[in-house]
Each structure stands twice: as C-alpha cells, then as structure tokens.
Amino acid sequence: MQSALAAKYGDARLPRYTSYPTSLQFSPDVDAAAYHDWLAEIPREKPASLYVHIPFCRSMCSYCACHTTITRRDLPIGNYLHMLRKEICLVSARTKAPLKIDHVHFGGGTPTIMRAKEMLALIELLHEHFDFASTTQIAIEIDPRTLEQEMAAVLGIAGVRRASLGVQSFDPVVQKAINRNQSLEQTMNAVSYLRRAGVDSINFDLIYGLPHQTVESCIETIKMALEMQPDRFAVFGYAHVPTLKRHQRMINEAVLASAGDRLAQAQAIAENLLAAGYCSIGLDHFARPDDNLATAQKNGQLHRNFQGYTTDACETLIGFGASAIGRLAGGYVQNEVFPGDYAKRIASGRLAIVKGYRLSAEDRLRANIIERLMCDLRVDIPALAAAHGFEHSALLDGNDRLAMLKSDGILETEGGVVRLRVEGRFLIRAVAAAFDAYLDVSTRSCIKAA
Incomplete structure (x- = not known):
C-alpha cells in the first residue's frame, strides 16, 4: 500500500526541500x-x-x-x-x-x-x-x-x-x-x-x-x-x-x-x-x-x-567556494560551479556569483510553511499566513494535491492545521509539494495580502 502511494505521488522525484x-x-x-x-x-x-x-x-x-x-x-x-x-x-x-x-x-x-x-x-x-x-x-x-x-x-x-x-x-x-x-x-x-x-x-x-x-x-x-x-x-x-x-x-x-x-x-x-x-x-x-x-x-x-x-x-x-550557495535577506546566490571558472572570477577580484533567486513575500510564506512541515510534520496555515500578512484561504481551498493526500489517509486537517498521520510520514515531501507553487505554476501569486 505504501509503495503504491509513493509511486502515485512521485516521491522519489520530488525535491528534498532543503530550500524553497x-x-x-x-x-x-x-x-x-x-x-x-x-x-x-x-x-x-x-x-x-x-x-x-x-x-x-x-x-x-x-x-x-x-x-x-x-x-x-x-x-x-x-x-x-x-x-x-x-x-x-x-x-x-x-x-x-x-x-x-x-x-x-x-x-x-x-x-x-x-x-x-x-x-x-x-x-x-x-x-x-x-x-x-x-x-x-x-x-x-x-x-x-x-x-x-x-x-x-x-x-x-x-x-x-x-x-x-x-x-x-x-x-x-x-x-x-x-x-x-x-x-x-x-x-x-x-x-x-x-x-x-x-x-x-x-x-x-x-x-x-x-x-x-x-x-x-x-x-x-x-x-x-x-x-x-x-x-x-x-x-x-x-x-x-x-x-x-x-x-x-x-x-x-x-x-x-x-x-x-x-x-x-x-x-x-x-x-x-x-x-x-x-x-x-x-x-x-x-x-x-x-x-x-x-x-x-x-x-x-x-x-x-x-x-x-x-x-x-x-x-x-554565506557560502564560500565553487558551487557554494548562500542565503541572505534578499534571496539566494550561487557561485560558479566549476573550480576553474570560479578561480578565474576570484583571481580577477570579482565575486564568484553567477546565479540566484530574489525572494518575494509569497516565497517567504511558502518557504516557512514547507520548513515547518518538514521539521514538525504539522503546520498551522492560518497562523503562518497571518504572520506574513496574507490570507490563508487560497493555500487550502482548491488545493487538489492536499485534498488527494487527505483522501489517501496521509494527512488530516482541522481548522487550517495540516498534520501528517504517523503512517504517512514517509510522504512528507509530497505534502510539502502541495505548497510548492513551482510544481503548479497556476497557483503562484494567487494568495492575497490580508
């Protein structure tokens, strides 16, 4: 049963969510x-x-x-x-x-x-x-x-x-x-x-x-x-x-x-x-x-x-070295991946950053939700949304992935609190993915400010 659920939600292909x-x-x-x-x-x-x-x-x-x-x-x-x-x-x-x-x-x-x-x-x-x-x-x-x-x-x-x-x-x-x-x-x-x-x-x-x-x-x-x-x-x-x-x-x-x-x-x-x-x-x-x-x-x-x-x-x-990733208030940054390219940039007196991501207010909310799920196996959506200045309804209403996970007995929800059941622990990444706007672009920027 559990292996069938893992296959259904594509757990092996989901991010580990060490960042969002x-x-x-x-x-x-x-x-x-x-x-x-x-x-x-x-x-x-x-x-x-x-x-x-x-x-x-x-x-x-x-x-x-x-x-x-x-x-x-x-x-x-x-x-x-x-x-x-x-x-x-x-x-x-x-x-x-x-x-x-x-x-x-x-x-x-x-x-x-x-x-x-x-x-x-x-x-x-x-x-x-x-x-x-x-x-x-x-x-x-x-x-x-x-x-x-x-x-x-x-x-x-x-x-x-x-x-x-x-x-x-x-x-x-x-x-x-x-x-x-x-x-x-x-x-x-x-x-x-x-x-x-x-x-x-x-x-x-x-x-x-x-x-x-x-x-x-x-x-x-x-x-x-x-x-x-x-x-x-x-x-x-x-x-x-x-x-x-x-x-x-x-x-x-x-x-x-x-x-x-x-x-x-x-x-x-x-x-x-x-x-x-x-x-x-x-x-x-x-x-x-x-x-x-x-x-x-x-x-x-x-x-x-x-x-x-x-x-x-x-x-x-602060990340140092080839391929190192850093996280600051503005967002994420990553150095040149290959040591040779990294060395050329540093030798010229330049910082080695070649790409990154600028965080939005919505990103910060979703990151907070995903981190709490990954760490606590539960999250109070209304409380976090309010703390970030957003309405919570769009995160829960019409969230088809979340509804399917609930129907399969992986999680339970009450008053906006999402909690994994013990037997659903192994699918925590699939639950986190329900709040990942990049897996379903249509949900991005759908949350309204409170």
Missing part, C-alpha cells in the same frame, strides 16, 4: 552586483552562518551527486585554497562589520583532503575576518577512508565539535558496485581519532536503494554502525540521475531496488534505529534523545537548510 524555492529556480538575473548589495545590508547585530565547499576527492563514488573533482595531486587543491582564501577576504570586506558567526560547515567533496596545516590556516583566516564566539559550532564532512590522526587532532584544536562521516553501506557487494571500498576498521579508526581529539558529536550518513542492497544488508550495516555509538544518523535514498551525473552510468540499473524494496529498506533502517533508542527527526535523520537536534525538534525549534536538519536558526548563510 529550490536551486532549479535560480537564474542569472541575480548576479554579483545583487550579492554585493545584499552583503552590505546584513544587520550587524544578527548572527550568520558560513558554508565552505571543498570540491575535491581522491576517487569517484559512482552514487555521488555532489559537485566534486577527482584529483590524485595536491597542487590543484593548493591552488583552489589560495582562491578560497581570497574569496573570504573579498566577501568580508563587503559587510558593514565582522559578522557574528553561529555555525560553520565544511562540505565537499572531501574537506579533509587538504593538509592539516592548510585546514588550520583556513579556520584561522575565518577567525580573522568574522566574529567567532565560544559557542560557535563548527562541523565538517569526512571520508573515513582518508582521515589521518594528524588531521583529526588539528580539527579538535581548531574547535570542530561535530563530524559527519560517510558510511553509506558496510556490505562489500554494495561497496564494490558503488566504487567505495570502506572497511569497518577504517570507520572505527576515524571515530576513535575524532573522539580523542575532542570532536565529540559524530553523525553517520547512510544510503538505501543502492545497487544490490537488501533489507538484510541494511540491517547488518545498522548493527555494525551501532557498535560505534554515533550521536546521529542521516539516512538518504539513492537518487539515480545518470543524465545529470554521468558517472552514475557505471551503476547497473537492473540491480537497483524497486520502489517497494526502497521503502522496505528505509523502514527497516528506521525500525532498527528507533529500537536502539534513537529519536526520529523529520524525514530522514535520527538522533539520541539527549542530542540537541532531538531537543530542538521537541521544542519546535528544528530547522532545515542545505545541510539537512539543523539547530541553525540564522537567516544569513
């Missing part, structure tokens, strides 16, 4: 000049977050959908870091004063591909140009196969306290099919290095729906992962998009899981994590009950951004 509107709506109409103005308008008293993108890996995992470049040499990485440092200086010079920083996230690629001294110098540069506090949270994504003890020690010295480790699957058959051989020992060593260095919050990224993956292999991966007692899990469904990511053509589609099998794998992972004492967070995260992510969800303070579920409530996100 999604990056598919970005255009060159928002350029470096707009970004320059938006940077100057950031209020000094409000905290901001930073995202730093390191787009390099030593080998290509065939499932990967990230913007990354494969290199065996260190020279391209060093050249890129030189331009990254220059961008940090260019951007910080355009703000009124050093911004107060709440969160910093290093993503990739493989951020720890750089040398330990390069990582330390990069974090020190951020400290020079931005206002860090003792409570500033620094997080990093890590490939356990390449993490060295020296790098882990430097991360601890630099104040990194949260690390997200790519695990995906411990099944050797699956690993071979996705070109990612990663032993249990490598992962255990990485966890040990990090904890000894003071990086005390560990997240494991897992994927279901991979080639040759089964419910049994998913359960076995969970059992092995639980031995290392991570604080969080992020569990994603594999997105097979070979037309967009050419290296995914290496994957034999005949051995990919069906929609029903994918759902069974996701449910098996969730059941085993819940049985182990983890709390379910939104769509695809799990956390220990004492983790601040679980606390935020309990208190209605959970948020969602490009890194997934987070406690980060900052309205401003």
Whole structure:
C-alpha cells in the first residue's frame, strides 16, 4: 500500500526541500552586483552562518551527486585554497562589520583532503575576518577512508565539535558496485581519532536503494554502525540521475531496488534505529534523545537548510567556494560551479556569483510553511499566513494535491492545521509539494495580502 502511494505521488522525484524555492529556480538575473548589495545590508547585530565547499576527492563514488573533482595531486587543491582564501577576504570586506558567526560547515567533496596545516590556516583566516564566539559550532564532512590522526587532532584544536562521516553501506557487494571500498576498521579508526581529539558529536550518513542492497544488508550495516555509538544518523535514498551525473552510468540499473524494496529498506533502517533508542527527526535523520537536534525538534525549534536538519536558526548563510550557495535577506546566490571558472572570477577580484533567486513575500510564506512541515510534520496555515500578512484561504481551498493526500489517509486537517498521520510520514515531501507553487505554476501569486 505504501509503495503504491509513493509511486502515485512521485516521491522519489520530488525535491528534498532543503530550500524553497529550490536551486532549479535560480537564474542569472541575480548576479554579483545583487550579492554585493545584499552583503552590505546584513544587520550587524544578527548572527550568520558560513558554508565552505571543498570540491575535491581522491576517487569517484559512482552514487555521488555532489559537485566534486577527482584529483590524485595536491597542487590543484593548493591552488583552489589560495582562491578560497581570497574569496573570504573579498566577501568580508563587503559587510558593514565582522559578522557574528553561529555555525560553520565544511562540505565537499572531501574537506579533509587538504593538509592539516592548510585546514588550520583556513579556520584561522575565518577567525580573522568574522566574529567567532565560544559557542560557535563548527562541523565538517569526512571520508573515513582518508582521515589521518594528524588531521583529526588539528580539527579538535581548531574547535570542530561535530563530524559527519560517510558510511553509506558496510556490505562489500554494495561497496564494490558503488566504487567505495570502506572497511569497518577504517570507520572505527576515524571515530576513535575524532573522539580523542575532542570532536565529540559524530553523525553517520547512510544510503538505501543502492545497487544490490537488501533489507538484510541494511540491517547488518545498522548493527555494525551501532557498535560505534554515533550521536546521529542521516539516512538518504539513492537518487539515480545518470543524465545529470554521468558517472552514475557505471551503476547497473537492473540491480537497483524497486520502489517497494526502497521503502522496505528505509523502514527497516528506521525500525532498527528507533529500537536502539534513537529519536526520529523529520524525514530522514535520527538522533539520541539527549542530542540537541532531538531537543530542538521537541521544542519546535528544528530547522532545515542545505545541510539537512539543523539547530541553525540564522537567516544569513554565506557560502564560500565553487558551487557554494548562500542565503541572505534578499534571496539566494550561487557561485560558479566549476573550480576553474570560479578561480578565474576570484583571481580577477570579482565575486564568484553567477546565479540566484530574489525572494518575494509569497516565497517567504511558502518557504516557512514547507520548513515547518518538514521539521514538525504539522503546520498551522492560518497562523503562518497571518504572520506574513496574507490570507490563508487560497493555500487550502482548491488545493487538489492536499485534498488527494487527505483522501489517501496521509494527512488530516482541522481548522487550517495540516498534520501528517504517523503512517504517512514517509510522504512528507509530497505534502510539502502541495505548497510548492513551482510544481503548479497556476497557483503562484494567487494568495492575497490580508
């Protein structure tokens, strides 16, 4: 029944809603000049977050959908870091004063591909140009196969306290099919290095729906992962998009899981994590009950951004590096995707922004609705509409997708409050899509100001 509903609503093809509107709506109409103005308008008293993108890996995992470049040499990485440092200086010079920083996230690629001294110098540069506090949270994504003890020690010295480790699957058959051989020992060593260095919050990224993956292999991966007692899990469904990511053509589609099998794998992972004492967070995260992510969800303070579920409530996100996306009061901006093009722009003394999106008042309302649905699995439409200065009726009346979801028993509505039923949780993106004006252009700008 559930797999039939997933197929009916096209859940596998819907956005993950880490932003609204999604990056598919970005255009060159928002350029470096707009970004320059938006940077100057950031209020000094409000905290901001930073995202730093390191787009390099030593080998290509065939499932990967990230913007990354494969290199065996260190020279391209060093050249890129030189331009990254220059961008940090260019951007910080355009703000009124050093911004107060709440969160910093290093993503990739493989951020720890750089040398330990390069990582330390990069974090020190951020400290020079931005206002860090003792409570500033620094997080990093890590490939356990390449993490060295020296790098882990430097991360601890630099104040990194949260690390997200790519695990995906411990099944050797699956690993071979996705070109990612990663032993249990490598992962255990990485966890040990990090904890000894003071990086005390560990997240494991897992994927279901991979080639040759089964419910049994998913359960076995969970059992092995639980031995290392991570604080969080992020569990994603594999997105097979070979037309967009050419290296995914290496994957034999005949051995990919069906929609029903994918759902069974996701449910098996969730059941085993819940049985182990983890709390379910939104769509695809799990956390220990004492983790601040679980606390935020309990208190209605959970948020969602490009890194997934987070406690980060900052309205401003500054993105650094090739393909990095930022979010400011005016809207979204994105840098040049390819490192070579990015480097040319920065070398010429220009900001690297090539596209973005200017948010309207209606966009902000819809974004707020979608975020609350994704985080709380419920949303009070009249209350949010009133807070944004709009009438709520057009969001609910004549909303055919919402009515169909209700008819199928996925959600319930009362007094304008939309609430997912427990059995409909796996279709949260389909519910969010009911408020996405870009999936049905005819509904855009149909809401009236109150």
